[in-house]
Amino acid sequence: MGACMSSGGVEITEEEKRLHREAEKSLKEAKLKLSKQVKVLLLGSGDSGKSTILKQMRLIHRVPFSSQEIESYRQLVFNNLTHGLYSVIEAMEDMELEVSPENSWLVQKIQEASDIKDGEPFPIEYRDILKQLWEDPNVQAAYSRGNEAALPENLTYFFSDLDRLFDPSYQPTEQDIVQTRARTIGITETVFTLRDHEMLMVDVGGQKSERRKWIHCFQDVTSILFLVSLSGYDQCLVEDKDAILFLNKNDLFEKKVQHSDIKNFFPDFDGEPGDAKAGREYFRKRFARLAQKANAKEREIYIHVTTATDTAMLRVVMAAVEE
Ligand SMILES: Nc1nc2c(ncn2[C@@H]2O[C@H](COP(=O)(O)OP(=O)(O)OP(=O)(O)O)[C@@H](O)[C@H]2O)c(=O)[nH]1
Numbered sequence: 001m002g003a004c005m006s007s008g009g010v011e012i013t014e015e016e017k018r019l020h021r022e023a024e025k026s027l028k029e030a031k032l033k034l035s036k037q038v039k040v041l042l043l044g045s046g047d048s049g050k051s052t053i054l055k056q057m058r059l060i061h062r063v064p065f066s067s068q069e070i071e072s073y074r075q076l077v078f079n080n081l082t083h084g085l086y087s088v089i090e091a092m093e094d095m096e097l098e099v100s101p102e103n104s105w106l107v108q109k110i111q112e113a114s115d116i117k118d119g120e121p122f123p124i125e126y127r128d129i130l131k132q133l134w135e136d137p138n139v140q141a142a143y144s145r146g147n148e149a150a151l152p153e154n155l156t157y158f159f160s161d162l163d164r165l166f167d168p169s170y171q172p173t174e175q176d177i178v179q180t181r182a183r184t185i186g187i188t189e190t191v192f193t194l195r196d197h198e199m200l201m202v203d204v205g206g207q208k209s210e211r212r213k214w215i216h217c218f219q220d221v222t223s224i225l226f227l228v229s230l231s232g233y234d235q236c237l238v239e240d241k242d243a244i245l246f247l248n249k250n251d252l253f254e255k256k257v258q259h260s261d262i263k264n265f266f267p268d269f270d271g272e273p274g275d276a277k278a279g280r281e282y283f284r285k286r287f288a289r290l291a292q293k294a295n296a297k298e299r300e301i302y303i304h305v306t307t308a309t310d311t312a313m314l315r316v317v318m319a320a321v322e323e
């Protein structure tokens with residue numbers, strides 16, 4: 001038999017009692033905090049705006065971008081300009097369009113452009129090369145048919161401001177950061193401290209090859225924020241969790257419906273051509289129906305129409321979502 005300790009012989013001092021109470025209290029608090037932590041998983045196809053939502057959350061909840069990150073975004077702006085324009089040029093062949101003969105030598109310059117190194121300003125000769133090629137009427141014609149080839153949608157934003165971007169002292173603004181485009185590879189987790197709880201937001205890549213990684217992210221998920229690009233007249237997928245659906249890129253959608261009739265893609269749409277409001281209602285209903293079908297357990301689905309590049313709007317929408 002082991003030795004038995006008699007409590008009678010052990011003196012517990014007031015100080016020890018106090019320490020014990022304190023330890024118990026902080027344990028309780030830690031447990032409470034953990035139970036209150038929500039884990040939000042961002043899902044959606046490539047380019048739907050998941051990482052943009054994460055960037056906006058960082059701006060809204062003050063998780064600042066490090067100088068290293070800002071430098072990477074600066075380099076990414078140049079990459080988005082050159083690669084973005086080159087993808088338009090590549091798409092021109094299928095569209096049976098050609099760059100004007102006097103501009104054709106510029107194409108190779110774009111193709112050859114190398115990435116920017118740390119601290120290196122954008123090579124100034126590219127300012128006019130990019131400008132001239134962007135203004136080529138056939139390049140513009142191809143870009144306006146961007147939906148045929150999934151062309152980057154941020155080119156209008158960056159190309160309308162080349163002088164600012166090519167200033168040797170250029171630093172990306174918050175809006176520039178939000179407009180940059182880079183496919184997410186792997187999984188990133190970011191913690192936000194909200195008023196009375198923490199939120200862990202998980203961003204994954206939406207490209208086909210990345211989707212098999214999604215399965216690793218579902219553990220302990222409290223909500224899924226699913227993004228669909230309205231401007232892509234895309235399709236949806238719903239999971240068996242409380243789900244929030246963002247019908248995103250509303251700004252581009254409003255512009256696009258002016259010249260691309262929804263009825264051509266969804267024959268049962270019965271709104272007038274150019275009627276963005278009717279279009280939104282149509283897609284909202286379609287997704288709500290889809291969600292209902294996929295949702296045997298009748299969980300709630302909340303649908304919001306968003307423009308993820310608009311910080312002020314995201315502030316309002318995310319405040320509602322965080323409830
Ligand atoms: N105009 C406009 N652009 C948007 C909106 N949402 C996202 N974008 C842009 O769309 C591009 C792609 O957005 P991302 O957030 O990187 O897309 P993603 O879903 O993370 O894509 P993957 O990481 O490949 O899965 C970026 O250039 C964004 O600036 C929007 O509401 N309006």
Ligand SMILES: [Mg+2]
Nearest residue numbers: 050051183184
């Ligand atoms: Mg992403």
